[in-house]
Amino acid sequence: MSEDVVAVMLPASCALINYRTGRTELRAALPAGRHLPVGAVVVEHLEEIPSWGTIEVTAALTRPPSAPWAWRLAALPVLAATAAVAATGDRAGKFHRLVRLACIGRSLPPAGRPRTQAAVHAVRWASRMMPAGGPVWNSPSRQPCSSPSPG
Numbered sequence: 528m529s530e531d532v533v534a535v536m537l538p539a540s541c542a543l544i545n546y547r548t549g550r551t552e553l554r555a556a557l558p559a560g561r562h563l564p565v566g567a568v569v570v571e572h573l574e575e576i577p578s579w580g581t582i583e584v585t586a587a588l589t590r591p592p593s594a595p596w597a598w599r600l601a602a603l604p605v606l607a608a609t610a611a612v613a614a615t616g617d618r619a620g621k622f623h624r625l626v627r628l629a630c631i632g633r634s635l636p637p638a639g640r641p642r643t644q645a646a647v648h649a650v651r652w653a654s655r656m657m658p659a660g661g662p663v664w665n666s667p668s669r670q671p672c673s674s675p676s677p678g
Contacts, residue, residue, distance in 0.1 A: 598645045
């Protein structure tokens with residue numbers, strides 16, 4: 528293993544995230560002589576409280592705030608590039624390619640809150656035109672709707 532693996536240490540468990548393959552693994556709390564993958568980056572979150580991932584949300588989705596047209600136009604090629612990176616190459620390296628694409632922005636100066644909100648709203652607006660989960664018409668698991676009649 529290498530630095531592509533992050534081990535998040537929680538009070539009662541350890542979550543392993545492989546940023547090269549996208550594989551995640553949840554383990555019980557590790558003993559003092561931790562047996563983590565060699566070279567894993569360890570992140571301690573021992574003060575966290577247990578959560579089962581549930582929150583209260585409204586039943587109706589609210590319309591997202593509008594973004595300026597310049598931001599909307601900028602979001603279109605960004606989403607196209609993201610979709611192209613996700614669609615090309617083998618499936619096993621998809622997560623790693625998307626992480627590498629996201630890391631391009633590390634050298635940029637941090638954006639302020641208004642710019643961040645405008646970018647998020649623009650991407651939400653532009654992503655409405657993309658099919659969820661990619662092109663399902665090419666999915667190998669897609670089955671025909673009708674079954675053959677008994678002969």
